[in-house]
Amino acid sequence: MSTTEDIKKGLAGVVVDYTAVSKVNPETNSLLYRGYPVQDLAASKSFEEVALLLWTGELPSESELTEFSAFERANRALDPRVKAAIDLLPTDCHPMDVGRTAVSVIGANHAEAENSSPEAELRKAKELFAAFPAVVAYDQRRRRGQELVAPREDLDYSSNFLWMSFGEEAAPEVVDAFRVSMVLYAEHSFNASTFTARVITSTLSDLHSAVTGAIGALKGPLHGGANEAVMHTFDEIGIDKNESRKDAAVRAKAWMEDALAQKKKVMGFGHRVYKHGDSRVPTMKAALDKMIEHYGRSEMLGLYDGLESAMDEAKAIKPNLDYPAGPTYHLMGFDTEMFTPIFIAARITGWTAHIFEQRASNALIRPLSAYNGPEQRAL
Ligand SMILES: CC(=O)SCCNC(=O)CCNC(=O)[C@H](O)C(C)(C)COP(=O)(O)OP(=O)(O)OC[C@H]1O[C@@H](n2cnc3c(N)ncnc32)[C@H](O)[C@@H]1OP(=O)(O)O
Numbered sequence: 001m002s003t004t005e006d007i008k009k010g011l012a013g014v015v016v017d018y019t020a021v022s023k024v025n026p027e028t029n030s031l032l033y034r035g036y037p038v039q040d041l042a043a044s045k046s047f048e049e050v051a052l053l054l055w056t057g058e059l060p061s062e063s064e065l066t067e068f069s070a071f072e073r074a075n076r077a078l079d080p081r082v083k084a085a086i087d088l089l090p091t092d093c094h095p096m097d098v099g100r101t102a103v104s105v106i107g108a109n110h111a112e113a114e115n116s117s118p119e120a121e122l123r124k125a126k127e128l129f130a131a132f133p134a135v136v137a138y139d140q141r142r143r144r145g146q147e148l149v150a151p152r153e154d155l156d157y158s159s160n161f162l163w164m165s166f167g168e169e170a171a172p173e174v175v176d177a178f179r180v181s182m183v184l185y186a187e188h189s190f191n192a193s194t195f196t197a198r199v200i201t202s203t204l205s206d207l208h209s210a211v212t213g214a215i216g217a218l219k220g221p222l223h224g225g226a227n228e229a230v231m232h233t234f235d236e237i238g239i240d241k242n243e244s245r246k247d248a249a250v251r252a253k254a255w256m257e258d259a260l261a262q263k264k265k266v267m268g269f270g271h272r273v274y275k276h277g278d279s280r281v282p283t284m285k286a287a288l289d290k291m292i293e294h295y296g297r298s299e300m301l302g303l304y305d306g307l308e309s310a311m312d313e314a315k316a317i318k319p320n321l322d323y324p325a326g327p328t329y330h331l332m333g334f335d336t337e338m339f340t341p342i343f344i345a346a347r348i349t350g351w352t353a354h355i356f357e358q359r360a361s362n363a364l365i366r367p368l369s370a371y372n373g374p375e376q377r378a379l
Pocket residue numbers: 010221222223224226264265266267268269270271272273315317320321322
């Protein structure tokens with residue numbers, strides 16, 4: 001018989017299994033992917049290299065990277081069956097629903113859908129990695145009444161993502177900030193969406209089902225949906241390109257004080273594991289700073305600082321990765337509701353690495369519950 005003390009609501013503090021994919025250490029405020037500090041990877045590695053690291057456990061050799069890069073470039077085009085499925089969806093549904101549907105359609109059409117050998121799983125992960133940017137880019141464009149832009153094989157992953165989204169080549173600084181965001185968003189141990197992917201895999205279901213379920217978990221504002229919600233906060237405060245940094249900070253501070261007085265939860269702040277700051281925020285904030293400088297938008301910094309300092313003073317709650325990522329994607333020109341689908345594109349790497357790990361050492365994930373309904377009664 002379970003007692004109230006046995007119940008760990010939200011599985012908070014519960015260690016469920018081992019993982020060798022990443023280590024989140026709130027004491028040292030650090031995050032390692034396969035042993036490498038994420039800041040170091042973000043400083044010098046392409047997202048393609050980081051993906052291979054997460055999947056295989058090691059950084060690729062030059063020839064392994066060249067081979068994967070060629071594969072990735074050859075598998076970027078939007079599959080006409082996926083495009084047809086997207087075109088059936090309303091342009092006012094949430095883009096996360098489009099992402100979720102697209103992965104499901106890719107899985108249903110996959111010749112190796114039910115093959116869960118390690119080789120087939122890795123192939124499917126690489127294909128999804130290559131194919132997903134076109135889903136995000138096309139969905140944003142169709143909502144804007146624009147045509148699909150074909151991928152370009154002469155561009156790397158990040159440059160091509162931006163090319164397909166906007167139909168023009170992005171400046172090198174913008175490509176780099178985007179790459180950094182992808183590296184930082186790639187993996188974070190047993191977060192809610194990754195855990196969902198592992199639960200689905202634990203039933204011996206297929207990879208695309210696990211990723212589809214993970215997307216559903218990522219959508220919520222307590223998880224990935226927070227990067228979109230951050231931008232709604234900025235919009236609610238009001239963005240005025242001509243405002244000074246100082247004035248914007250004053251208004252943002254007042255907004256936060258009012259929100260906290262009303263006991264509101266402000267998205268982009270707080271974390272289940274990190275209680276003294278998210279290890280990824282300084283790197284992402286540096287990327288945001290570069291975008292603010294690139295686009296000449298110092299008022300955005302005012303809004304950012306004003307909210308952050310007011311939250312710190314009132315509750316000492318620190319920003320999480322979604323806080324600097326939201327305004328970064330906004331400055332790059334993405335529509336707000338596309339921010340979490342971009343997160344999918346990054347997290348496909350971490351999810352699939354965990355799917356491989358779960359499959360290699362599987363136990364059905366099935367916790368217990370303590371019943372608190374009516375006692376047995378007669379009909
Ligand atoms: C990439 C990612 O997924 S990162 C996470 C993105 N999510 C968000 O940004 C959503 C906003 N943040 C939150 O809701 C929470 O901080 C979570 C869900 C991320 C983590 O929460 P938990 O560890 O479960 O802590 P919990 O929600 O119980 O909060 C503890 C206390 O801090 C407060 N708190 C936590 N986050 C916030 C916040 N963002 N705004 C205001 N108060 C907050 C809670 O109200 C609570 O206060 P109380 O004890 O007075 O009731």
